[in-house]
Amino acid sequence: MxxxxxxxxxxxxxxxxxxxxxxxxxxxxxxxxxxxxxxxxxxxxxxxxxxxxxxxxxxxxxxxxxxxxxxxxxxxxxxxxxxxxxxxxxxxxxxxxxxxxxxxxxxxxxxxxxxxxxxxxxxxxxxLIKVLGLNLFKNYVLPFEISSVLFLSAMIGAVVIGKKD
Amino acid sequence: MDIKAYIILSMVLFTIGVVGVLVRRNAIIIFMCVELMLNAVNLLLVAFSKMHALEAAAQASPNLASDAQIFVFFIMVVAAAEVSVGLAIIVMMYRNVHTVDVNFLNRLKN
Structure with a gap:
């Protein structure tokens, strides 16, 4: 072994x-x-x-x-x-x-x-970071940008849900 | 190392997550078990990407194998967003019913 x-x-x-x-x-x-x-x-x-x-x-x-x-x-x-x-x-x-x-x-x-x-x-x-980064920013730019919108909506959602009304 | 070893390991971790969701009644623990299931799938995706690495090198296209690891990256992104919203919901639930027991969440039933 x-x-x-x-x-x-x-x-x-x-x-x-x-x-x-x-x-x-x-x-x-x-x-x-x-x-x-x-x-x-x-x-x-x-x-x-x-x-x-x-x-x-x-x-x-x-x-x-x-x-x-x-x-x-x-x-x-x-x-x-x-x-x-x-x-x-x-x-x-x-x-x-x-x-x-x-x-x-x-x-x-x-x-x-x-x-x-x-x-x-x-x-x-x-x-490795080089291969993944090249692939991410060449072929997956649109999903990467959309994920930023997802994060923004998650942030707003968490604040709205957690707000004391 | 054979791919079967990784499939069995991921399946065992996934099943522990499923059993945790079925057995526990604390909402936070259930949520953590969902995270465990996501991680089991991530591990399997990385193992599959390494399985295809030799094939991708033969075709001189390094992107073929690293696609799976990009998927894992996006799963982590979605999991982070999901956790922030989910924990906000659990905190709101705790503020309303003063418990995290999921069996008390039956107000939508009737």
Whole structure:
């Protein structure tokens, strides 16, 4: 087993374990912190795939901005393990069973696929900022500009919704 | 590394997100599980882009493989806008009903 496979397994276990801890932990603050660990593990996967730009953007945007926003709202509402809604164990069992059925179906369908598609890790220049930037500003200028309008409308929407009337 | 390993990892993360949406009743946790599902799809898109990298290099068109990573970039953009509006809605809901339990949101039902 070489070092790349070892890193892949380590990051995968970290991501899946933290995701399970996120949905099982009682306190919402702990859930937010576990989700940040998941995002760091996914950023590690991006670095392993040599998608350097997306790894940095994932840390800055998701782990930095979005999760801090979540943490801010959780702490603003003073949510903790005591204010957590009471659980209905039968509904939880049904939820876990449906999710397991979904996973089972997808894995079974995947096993029918007999093509071997290798991914080359740690090499390649598709994820570098130069290639992505050239592609973004040559072929995707219009969506890029439209996304600025989306951000403006989201900002106005958040202010209008959050305003005390 | 085979593409199957990445598909299985993304599917496991996506399923954990689905189970979280079904099981939890706290609106903020449900929202976080949606973010987890988006990230699972992002990871799979990046893996697929690397899968096509060799093919794209053979055709001498580097844009072919980096399109998927541009999509991931736009998914992150939309997710950031979505989170700002969604958290504003949750804060407004908390101000009106003083809870984040989604089972109390049944006023539109009748």
């Amino acid at each position: 070489n070092i790349t496979t070892l890193l892949f397994i380590l990051l995968s276990v970290m991501a899946v374990g933290s995701a399970v801890m996120m949905i099982t932990s009682k306190s919402p603050v702990h859930s937010v912190l576990w989700l940040i660990v998941v995002f760091f593990a996914i950023s590690g996967h991006y670095i392993l795939l040599n998608a350097q730009f997306l790894a940095i953007v994932n840390i800055i945007v998701y782990a930095g901005a979005i999760m801090v926003l979540f943490l801010f709202v959780v702490m603003l509402m003073n949510l903790n393990a005591e204010t957590e809604p009471v659980k209905n164990y039968r509904l939880q069992l049904v939820g876990v069973l449906s999710g397991g059925a979904l996973l089972l179906i997808i894995i079974t369908a995947l096993n029918k696929m007999d093509v071997e598609m290798p991914i080359e890790l740690k090499t390649g220049d598709t994820g």
